[in-house]
Amino acid sequence: MTPTRKKRLTVVLLILLGVSVAAAIAMTALQENLLYFLSPSEVAEQQMPTGRQFRLGGLVKEGSVNRATDSLKIRFRVTDGLKEVEIHYDDILPDLFREGQGIIAIGSLDNNRVFQADEVLAKHDEEYMAPEVADALQKAGHPRASKDSTSVAPSEYKP
Amino acid sequence: MNAFFSLLKRDLLLAVRSRAEALQPLFFLLVVVTLFPLGLGPGPALLAKIAVGVIWIAALLASTLSLDKLFRADFEDGSLEQFLTSGHSLSLLALAKIIAHWLSTGLPIVLFSPLLAIWLNLPHEALPVLVKSLLLGTPIFSLIGAIGAALTVGLRQGGQLLALLIFPLLIPVLILATGAVSAATDNLESSAYLLWMAAYAVLMLTLAPFACAASLRISLS
Amino acid sequence: MNPVMKFLHKTGSPAYFYWLSGRIIPWLWVVFAVLTTWGLYQAFFVAPSDYQQGESYRIIYIHVPAAWLSMMIYLMMAIFGAIGLIWRIRIAEILAISSAPIGAAFALIALITGAVWGKPTWGTYWVWDARLTSQLVLFFLYLGVMGLHSAIDEPRKAARAAAMLALVGVVNLPIIHYSVEWWNTLHQGTTIKIIGESKMPSSMLFPLLLMAVATKFYFGAALLSRARNRLLDQDRRRGWVAKSIREQRL
């Protein structure tokens, strides 16, 4: 085997080795679940210390929203179907915030276990539908919101 | 292989000989980071929020600053021509230069990052992850940056062009790293981000030397 | 010489390429014109309005094809560049560097239409949405390639350096795209995706495909025309150019 061919072979082997090592590491990275936020039940499980900043995700509980009349203050509860957390927030809410909507709040727990949020992010869905199709679905009893691609049904939680 | 080590030793010797010049990127990093509290106000809450982004962007700028010199000296004094005709694989020699660059620029940045974290009031539980992310990220700066440096080595104003060429390519590292550190500040698992960075680093470690060698041949033609 | 090499070599000869492309370009323009008029008609008069955004969503019929094309062109540029680098075929180098400005233009179109669309839906011209952001990065990649090409004097060397950068860029493009996607879900939860892989009824989808195909023909025609000019400029002292002028076959 001439030296040039031997050199070329080592190059190919090196590249194969490097790429497979990179792929292996990427595979292990995929196993790690990428938690964007903690659910109310996880907050309870981990007894999150007060004052530690973290992201809380969940569905705004129907009927739990009450807004102060004189200021932006708002209090609502967020649930993941098992546990609930009271959230206090004093800023402009995202335009799509409403009951039943999934949200992520960034903030920390105060000493009476109420979550003081600094930021609230609402999640959108991304379906496109002609108006008549949307109405048909509505009538057929599939409220569009529930098909929210990032719904937070407990089953989805990986510990 | 002994050519590889002798080139590595030579470059480190040159870096030590011109210490002031070699530490310039580090001073640049310290100065740029101190500009932010002066510019945006010293409010600890604000600083903590932007700490990660500031440290990482400053590290990226500092590395890029020193990349322009990576091959320029060897190009101008003819050493590059000797490398090409030495019969050794140019990518191996390029790798030696890249490692030398990382040791003289990337490593100091990693070692000084805790100081930066303190200056910018980064939550202390995020510090280990910051150092780990820099440990993985700065080699990627050197690897990808070396390709840009090799492509622009013969040009008059290579410096700015080099930045324009490699910044878009460094976006994934910036995103992964800032993701990891902010996850750590938000008390979330950051190992996934670091693993992704490690995978990216290994991929670049494999491909960049060859691309760099090919780019040097183009620049020398 | 195996057939592939023979084909590459044949189209590699400037005179043959010049003649062949000269014949193809008119047809490309014709098909482009037909498809575009049909597509735009479908897009603005036939497709229904969207239940949420009413009429403003129609801009996707320009935004989406432009975005898709700008990514495809980068890939083509990298492939041409690779052929040019490996087999040193000048025509491939010319095709690679000629496609850069077209790709940059379409990336810019995608950005502008994205911004124009953002106004009615979000009330601001720029939203750091995942697709818009990776579109912006793609635009910077194009600027890098064109910047490097113009910074080097000697044409052949400039083309090869630009081709190498395009190759490095194309390897990183998917990584950039996914990291930007990720970055977006990290900081904003999932926002409305402008380009809907989401479920679009066929009445809305058909014009989109029409326009997508139409823009490909535009790319073909524009690329060949630019390549011809560059080739003519490079070979202006060569015999075949004189022959073509004498026989008015330019």
Add this chain to the structure above:
Amino acid sequence: MTNPPNKDPEKPACLRVESLVFERWFIPVFEPINFQIEAGETLLIRGANGSGKTTLLRLLAGFLEPSEGKIFLPGQALAWLGHKLGIKDALSVRENLQFLARLYNTQATEALITDTITQLGLMRVADQDAGSLSAGQKKRCAFGTLLFQPDAIWLLDEPYSSLDKQGMDIVDRLLKQHQQRNGITVLATHGVLAPAQLEVRELIIEGFQDDYYAESLA
């Protein structure tokens, strides 16, 4: 010195160039070049400035790719000495030579380095930084490249430039030794400076004449 056995069999033991053309800005630099050198021969390339002497050497060294034509190189290594010397100003003469020796796989023993330094007449400045040397001294230091690659093909671009009498004698001695070792040398000079009493073959290069490009290369 015949080729070492494990070299690629199809490469002949001589350096041959067939109808070599190199285009810069799509215009050939010189008229097509043909020549063949056997082991032990020295080729002297003469030509006015800008006739393409350096371009031809860079083509042989592999820095440039021929636009047309072919270069057949025997298997062994190439030693290159261009206008830019490959010497680091921040390193001393000794350190430069140590690095060059290791780069070309020779054992950089103390004895070899000191012997090379004496051969090149640089004993007095051996431990001085190369930056502080004169152009001639720096050029001599660069000859280490050749001394450390005795059985390579020597490609020298204006080896005599900026050398004093003693320096030129060193070059002549090196070229003679290389020839006696059956090594191949290709060197370019412009006119006046040429190797003394060395039997040399000459190649005159003219820059590309025909400003209107011939039909043949259509």
